[in-house]
Amino acid sequence: MQLFDLYYLFIWIILLILLQIIIFLSFYPRFGHVALPISFSGSILIFSLISWYITILGLSLNYTLFVFTLLGILGIVLNYANHRSQVENWHQYYIVFFYCFAVFLLARILSPNILGEEKFMDFAYIHSLYRYPVIPPVDIWYSGEPFTVYYYYGYWIFASLGSLLKIPPQILFNLALPTIAAFTAVNLYGIGTLFSKRYSFITLSLVFFPTIGLIWLLISGYSLLDAYNGSFHIINGEFGHSFNAGE
Numbered sequence: 428m429q430l431f432d433l434y435y436l437f438i439w440i441i442l443l444i445l446l447q448i449i450i451f452l453s454f455y456p457r458f459g460h461v462a463l464p465i466s467f468s469g470s471i472l473i474f475s476l477i478s479w480y481i482t483i484l485g486l487s488l489n490y491t492l493f494v495f496t497l498l499g500i501l502g503i504v505l506n507y508a509n510h511r512s513q514v515e516n517w518h519q520y521y522i523v524f525f526y527c528f529a530v531f532l533l534a535r536i537l538s539p540n541i542l543g544e545e546k547f548m549d550f551a552y553i554h555s556l557y558r559y560p561v562i563p564p565v566d567i568w569y570s571g572e573p574f575t576v577y578y579y580y581g582y583w584i585f586a587s588l589g590s591l592l593k594i595p596p597q598i599l600f601n602l603a604l605p606t607i608a609a610f611t612a613v614n615l616y617g618i619g620t621l622f623s624k625r626y627s628f629i630t631l632s633l634v635f636f637p638t639i640g641l642i643w644l645l646i647s648g649y650s651l652l653d654a655y656n657g658s659f660h661i662i663n664g665e666f667g668h669s670f671n672a673g674e
Contacts, residue, residue, distance in 0.1 A: 435594045436532075439602050442592060446470035449495055452502025463520055464617025468610040475584040482562045488591055520613055527612035531605035539601050546600075552579060553603075554596045556586035 450470040454462035478491040541550045551567050556579065559565045563573035564583075585606070589599035619628065644654035 432598060435592070435598050436602065438592050439588075439594065439606075440528075442588065443471070443606065446474055446495065449499040449502060453498050455502070461617070461621075463517055464613055464620075467520070467524060467613045471584055471588065471606075471610075475580075475587050478587040479562060479580075479583060482560065482587075488560065488587060491587070492591065520616065523616045524609045524613050528605045528609035531608040532602075535601040535604055541597065541600055549582070550596065550600050552582040553586050553589075553600060556582055557590060557596050560586075560590055 447466050447470045450473060451462050451466035454466055454469070458465070474491060474495065477494050478488050481490050481494075482488065541547060555567045556564050563575070564579050565571075566574050585599060585603040586596075589596065589602075594602070616628075641654050645651070
């Protein structure tokens with residue numbers, strides 16, 4: 428990992444945490460301690476929705492930061508009026524986030540190439556949003572035609588953040604994947620705490636639990652890499668039917 432990559436990683440983490448804190452402060456008066464886990468993934472969902480409408484109006488994405496700043500001020504005012512926020516074991520959510528982010532980031536560092544499965548197409552969508560940050564975006568398959576929301580909105584969530592931070596799309600791709608994994612882990616941990624604070628780690632373990640397809644392919648003799656790639660597809664009733672799994 429080069430020095431510039433570390434810089435992009437740093438500003439990415441800083442932005443994610445700032446957005447999360449702003450949404451937490453805004454949600455806490457109404458949702459209480461539940462606001463903390465939902466503020467992680469909720470922050471980028473709300474950010475992307477605001478940036479989506481701002482772009483539709485023909486305004487710059489930078490206005491999204493202005494709106495979020497207002498939300499942050501509102502959150503501080505509301506929490507001051509309701510005394511300070513008190514969430515039990517709040518640090519555990521951040522430990523879960525950073526730990527899972529680091530694990531999946533390490534996986535991307537070891538294999539950063541955007542190859543195999545649908546990764547190249549995913550990157551093409553992100554790159555298209557970088558080049559033409561308009562709503563609706565330009566379709567990469569049909570020149571001159573627009574995308575539908577069904578296809579592009581998931582990519583817009585991360586492309587809007589990456590564009591604001593001027594992160595190269597190839598680096599954003601490798602930051603988005605561990606971010607999704609980390610937010611998923613926080614959500615699972617939050618769900619676990621709703622049922623049992625003592626055994627909340629059980630739902631969290633689902634993040635690292637292998638799929639049945641992966642286990643089946645390993646038993647069938649595939650290498651770990653081919654089994655991992657092939658476990659995402661079930662075609663014609665067979666696991667691992669893809670060009671990465673012996674096709």
